[in-house]
Amino acid sequence: MSARVESPIVSLRDVRRDYALGAERVHALQGVTLDVERGDYVAIVGPSGCGKSTLLNLIGVIDQPTSGTVAIAGRRVDAMSDREATQFRLRNIGFVFQRFYLLPILSALENVALPMAEAKVSKAVRIERAAELLRYVGLGNRERHRPSELSGGEQQRVAIARALANGPTLLLADEPTGELDARTGAEIISLFQRLNADGTTIVVVTHDEDLASASRRKVHIRDGRVVDA
Amino acid sequence: MFAFLLASLLVQGSSSVGGAPATAVERQPRTIAIDETLAARAHLKVGDRVSISALPGTIGDTVIVGAIVRRGADPSEVARGDLRVRMHLDQIQRIAGYGDRVDRFAIATTPAADIPRLIDRINRVAFGFNAYRSRDIAVETSRTFQVVSRFHRAIGIITIVASSVFLLCIMVLKVEERRRDIAALRLMGISRATVVRSIVMEAAVVAVLGSALGVALGWAASLFVNWHYQALYRTPLEFSMVTPATVVFAVSLSLVLGIAAGVVASLRLVRTPPLVLFGR
Numbered sequence: 440m441s442a443r444v445e446s447p448i449v450s451l452r453d454v455r456r457d458y459a460l461g462a463e464r465v466h467a468l469q470g471v472t473l474d475v476e477r478g479d480y481v482a483i484v485g486p487s488g489c490g491k492s493t494l495l496n497l498i499g500v501i502d503q504p505t506s507g508t509v510a511i512a513g514r515r516v517d518a519m520s521d522r523e524a525t526q527f528r529l530r531n532i533g534f535v536f537q538r539f540y541l542l543p544i545l546s547a548l549e550n551v552a553l554p555m556a557e558a559k560v561s562k563a564v565r566i567e568r569a570a571e572l573l574r575y576v577g578l579g580n581r582e583r584h585r586p587s588e589l590s591g592g593e594q595q596r597v598a599i600a601r602a603l604a605n606g607p608t609l610l611l612a613d614e615p616t617g618e619l620d621a622r623t624g625a626e627i628i629s630l631f632q633r634l635n636a637d638g639t640t641i642v643v644v645t646h647d648e649d650l651a652s653a654s655r656r657k658v659h660i661r662d663g664r665v666v667d668a
Numbered sequence: 669m670f671a672f673l674l675a676s677l678l679v680q681g682s683s684s685v686g687g688a689p690a691t692a693v694e695r696q697p698r699t700i701a702i703d704e705t706l707a708a709r710a711h712l713k714v715g716d717r718v719s720i721s722a723l724p725g726t727i728g729d730t731v732i733v734g735a736i737v738r739r740g741a742d743p744s745e746v747a748r749g750d751l752r753v754r755m756h757l758d759q760i761q762r763i764a765g766y767g768d769r770v771d772r773f774a775i776a777t778t779p780a781a782d783i784p785r786l787i788d789r790i791n792r793v794a795f796g797f798n799a800y801r802s803r804d805i806a807v808e809t810s811r812t813f814q815v816v817s818r819f820h821r822a823i824g825i826i827t828i829v830a831s832s833v834f835l836l837c838i839m840v841l842k843v844e845e846r847r848r849d850i851a852a853l854r855l856m857g858i859s860r861a862t863v864v865r866s867i868v869m870e871a872a873v874v875a876v877l878g879s880a881l882g883v884a885l886g887w888a889a890s891l892f893v894n895w896h897y898q899a900l901y902r903t904p905l906e907f908s909m910v911t912p913a914t915v916v917f918a919v920s921l922s923l924v925l926g927i928a929a930g931v932v933a934s935l936r937l938v939r940t941p942p943l944v945l946f947g948r
Contacts, residue, residue, distance in 0.1 A: 501855055501943055522859075529857025540852030557858050601856070 446513050448609055448640050449475035449498055454507035456493050456663075467493040469663040470507070475609075475642060480635040482654035483644045490663040491644045492613065498642060499532055499611045500524045512608045529558055533602030535612035539594040541586040547573060547597045548582040554604040565604075572600035576630060592623030599630060603639070610634065612643040616650050628653045699734030701754040705902045707736045709751070720753065722763050729759060741905040743813050774802070828918070832925045835878070839871055839929030843937060850937050851945035860938040867934035868927055875926025879919045886910050886918075 456468040467490045475481050475498075483491050496502035497509050500516045501524075509517040512531060519527060528534075541550045548569050555565035573579055576596040578589075586594050595615060602610055612631070616624035628650050635641050635655070645651055659667040700720070702712060712718065712733050721728025737754065739745055761767060777783060783801060790799040843850075850863055890908040897907045937945065 496943060499855070525854065525857055525859055527857075528855065532857075534852070534855050536852060536855075538848070540849055542849065542853075554856050554858070557862055605857075 446510075447474035448477050448479070448512055449473065449642065450508075450510040451494075451497070452508045454494075454497060454504045454509060456490075456497065456502070457505045466663055468497070468504070471660075471663070471665050473658065473665060475640065477640055478635070478638055480631070480641045480653075480655040481643070481658055482651040482656070483642065483658045483660060484646070484651050485660035487646075489660045491660055493663075494660065495611055495613055495642065495644045498609075499534065500527050529554060530605055531608045533604075533607035533610045535595070535599055535602050535610065535615045537614040537617040539586070539591075539598045539618070541594055541597055541601070543586050546583050546585055547578060547589065547600075550586070550597055551600045551604055554601060558605050560605075569600070569604065572603055573597070575603075576600045590623070591619050592626055595619060595623075595627055596630065599627075599634075603634075608640065610639050610641045612641065612645075614645055614647070615643065616645070616647045624649065697730045697732050698756055698759060700731045701735040701737050702733055703737050703739055703752040705739070706751040706753065707733075708902065712736075720755070720763065722765065729763065731755065731759075739903050741903065743810070743905060746901045746903055746905055772797075775799075828921060832921060835875070835922070835925055836929045836932075839874075839926065840933045840936075843867055843871075843930070843933035847937055847940075847945040848947075850934075851942040854938070854942040854945075863938050864931070864934040867937075868930035871926045871930025871933075872923060875922045876919060878926075879922035882922075883910065883915050883918055886914075 451471055451473045454468055454471045455466070458465045458467055471490075471494060473494075483494060485491050493502070497504055497517075498511070500509075500511065500519065503519075504517050507517070508515060511527070514527075516524070516527060541547075542553070545553065548566065551569035551572055552565040555568065556562075560568070570579070570582060573582055576599055578593060578596055578600070581589060581593060581597075586597070589597065595618075599610075599615075615631070616627050619627060624647065628647075631641060631643070631650070632653055641654075643650060643654065651657055657667070658665055697717065700718075702710075707713065710718075714733055714736060716733045717730055718733060719728040719730050737752075739752075755763075761769075777786065787799045787801060850867075853863055854860070887910045890910050893908040894906055898904065
């Protein structure tokens with residue numbers, strides 16, 4: 440009998456990220472080592488400018504580290520070409536933004552189906568799956584509505600459904616409640632908890648104490664370093 | 669046979685209503701044809717009796733307006749204020765005091781006629797006049813209009829080019845406004861090619877719809893211009909035309925510029941890293 444050891448979904452080893460700011464170099468991350476296990480729900484918290492968003496960008500394969508390694512689902516992503524990174528994000532990572540970024544000319548259903556069209560999913564399948572995802576986030580009756588006809592909370596739920604469209608390994612959220620009032624924010628927090636309970640691995644960057652408290656694990660960042668994981 | 673008499677002739681006429689009725693023994697007045705501008709100005713209608721003479725105040729011939737003629741679509745007539753009366757050749761010769769003198773006459777030819785050879789033969793035997801092809805005379809007299817037409821074309825091209833640059837700038841600005849949306853798409857894994865394709869398609873649709881709207885507006889404006897000036901100058905001349913060639917040119921140019929604007933703007937954006945588009 441042998442025990443099967445699963446590798447972490449997210450694995451960062453001694454990651455540094457420096458930026459040039461005029462003649463100076465800003466050390467946004469200074470040797471971060473972090474693992475996120477499958478099914479985990481991690482909140483990255485810390486004061487403004489501490490490196491939270493930089494960390495999320497590296498996990499999201501949007502940015503590359505100055506040094507160190509980043510692996511997502513067992514695959515090194517720290518030196519991917521733009522084309523490889525784009526393909527990787529499409530199939531493995533779902534993004535939820537603070538400002539939703541839904542396309543205004545598309546309906547809720549079409550917005551959710553958009554990443555699937557890029558992934559060459561057949562039209563029938565993507566419409567069926569988009570409708571299913573909208574029902575999952577509680578918007579089964581709003582399929583045909585455009586973003587301008589939806590409230591902020593509803594738009595964020597559509598954005599979450601869109602992030603889940605291609606069945607990502609990892610869901611990343613950057614201040615997902617930042618544009619919402621307390622009641623609507625609570626609905627989104629509840630939705631994230633349900634998603635995690637259903638098996639989605641979530642990493643969220645937030646200042647929202649309620650959202651952070653709803654996570655399974657908090658990672659505190661200060662001055663580009665993990666101070667408490 | 670009718671001949672033209674330009675309106676240096678004074679039309680002294682009045683309606684036949686007040687005139688003496690013609691009897692069988694009296695010689696029936698001859699008929700004339702007048703153009704509709706003269707008819708409108710002198711309040712004449714078909715059947716009216718008028719007296720025509722070469723000089724005001726002199727006794728003239730009494731004639732009957734037999735026809736009111738609509739003017740031809742000739743640009744040269746619009747600028748001139750001439751009024752036209754058509755009358756029988758012998759009558760016009762007598763009234764004008766021209767006798768047998770003829771300034772010009774036209775010869776109709778059959779389609780198979782060898783015109784250059786005919787002109788050559790006439791010019792060899794004729795004394796005191798020259799023969800010209802009517803097409804050559806038309807070209808000579810319409811040279812002014814050709815210059816005016818070229819001038820209008822130049823104005824049109826300048827207008828189109830200026831509005832095209834405007835369209836280009838608007839398209840670039842509209843795409844720039846959506847840099848964050850495009851950044852979000854790129855982060856979601858939408859490829860550069862898809863982003864460029866969708867922006868270019870949108871630009872093409874906007875350009876075609878815009879040019880279609882422009883053509884419709886141009887057509888409506890053209891109708892109004894023609895209606896106004898045709899009534900003002902009493903001419904069937906078309907002052908403004910939206911031809912199929914104009915429509916094809918406008919739509920094609922708009923489409924090409926729209927696509928160019930879409931390509932330029934989208935390439936600029938997709939070559940910029942998404943994080944820079946987000947302003948981070």
